[in-house]
Amino acid sequence: MNLLKEKIKSDGIVINEHVLKVDSFLNHQVDTKLMDFIGKEFANYFKDKQITKVVTIESSGIAPAYATAFALNVPFVIFKKQSSAILDTETTIQTPVHSFTKNTDYILTASKKYLTEADNILIIDDFLANGQAAMGAYRILKEAGASVAGIGIVIEKSFQDGRKKLESLGLDIYSLAKISKISSEGIEFLD
Amino acid sequence: MNLLKEKIKSDGIVINEHVLKVDSFLNHQVDTKLMDFIGKEFANYFKDKQITKVVTIESSGIAPAYATAFALNVPFVIFKKQSSAILDTETTIQTPVHSFTKNTDYILTASKKYLTEADNILIIDDFLANGQAAMGAYRILKEAGASVAGIGIVIEKSFQDGRKKLESLGLDIYSLAKISKISSEGIEFLD
Numbered sequence: 001m002n003l004l005k006e007k008i009k010s011d012g013i014v015i016n017e018h019v020l021k022v023d024s025f026l027n028h029q030v031d032t033k034l035m036d037f038i039g040k041e042f043a044n045y046f047k048d049k050q051i052t053k054v055v056t057i058e059s060s061g062i063a064p065a066y067a068t069a070f071a072l073n074v075p076f077v078i079f080k081k082q083s084s085a086i087l088d089t090e091t092t093i094q095t096p097v098h099s100f101t102k103n104t105d106y107i108l109t110a111s112k113k114y115l116t117e118a119d120n121i122l123i124i125d126d127f128l129a130n131g132q133a134a135m136g137a138y139r140i141l142k143e144a145g146a147s148v149a150g151i152g153i154v155i156e157k158s159f160q161d162g163r164k165k166l167e168s169l170g171l172d173i174y175s176l177a178k179i180s181k182i183s184s185e186g187i188e189f190l191d
Numbered sequence: 192m193n194l195l196k197e198k199i200k201s202d203g204i205v206i207n208e209h210v211l212k213v214d215s216f217l218n219h220q221v222d223t224k225l226m227d228f229i230g231k232e233f234a235n236y237f238k239d240k241q242i243t244k245v246v247t248i249e250s251s252g253i254a255p256a257y258a259t260a261f262a263l264n265v266p267f268v269i270f271k272k273q274s275s276a277i278l279d280t281e282t283t284i285q286t287p288v289h290s291f292t293k294n295t296d297y298i299l300t301a302s303k304k305y306l307t308e309a310d311n312i313l314i315i316d317d318f319l320a321n322g323q324a325a326m327g328a329y330r331i332l333k334e335a336g337a338s339v340a341g342i343g344i345v346i347e348k349s350f351q352d353g354r355k356k357l358e359s360l361g362l363d364i365y366s367l368a369k370i371s372k373i374s375s376e377g378i379e380f381l382d
Binding site: 073 | 215216218219220226227249253261265266267269271302304
């Protein structure tokens, strides 16, 4: 078992069968040693893919994206969550995203300036559940004409259908911890 | 001149005499090598202060906070910006903050769980202008009973009064780039 799975087992808090709280090391308080391990794991898996940039979504994706981009020696780009659309389509790409987890909608927003046709992008995010955020990032990258080399996920809720949706786009998804079940008896991992 | 000031000179974009855009290396696209330099600078300045944790405010503070906390070998805690107050004062500390730069209000929010009386905190943020965000973080840390060892700022707008307010609290503020003037002719630094 890797460092991350051990940490989830020891410090993750089960809220209900869909929600696992990892506030003590991933979302609110961040364990920098663990994050460094996470970044190196992603960098190692995608090392032969000629990644030019890492892309993530604010704000829980920023720490793992930083760690990964630093290990790959490339910059990273933060896609912002806006509450409303911007009219400036010349410099900005936007796409609406629905979060099933939080039951909220936001407009995922990126500046065109930092995404080109020459870019080969690795998307990094903290969680994969229904895949809406990752699909939104993918739409923006496609509109910018960039290539998407793959997706790195810290914690995948494998009992939800996000992976299936992303795989149907032909994407290479690497999840460090795949959770098959969350229950009052504990957390179960795939493989 | 340090790496950061060189980058501000070469890649910063002057919007008006109050606003400098650093989207290409600090806020939207992040230069990981520069961020590593920033983290090491803060860590070196505060290395004898027995820092137990770094605290920052989402989302532009996360990258420099990560780099600093990693260099100091401590965790970091992300204070969240919420649009409304939470009733749960048993586990959460909140304080209202007004952003003069964006002309918005938010409720700065932290979990009590990760702030104790034994903590000696270093606050890290990307910008210091009117000091409202840093003052908010300070109020939360005081309410939690934690000590505040100092504040590390990536870019200080020294022509605004944030530093003065924080100094009046007796805080040690270390800013990597102190800007005295932003104009169409360029950016001027103090010292």
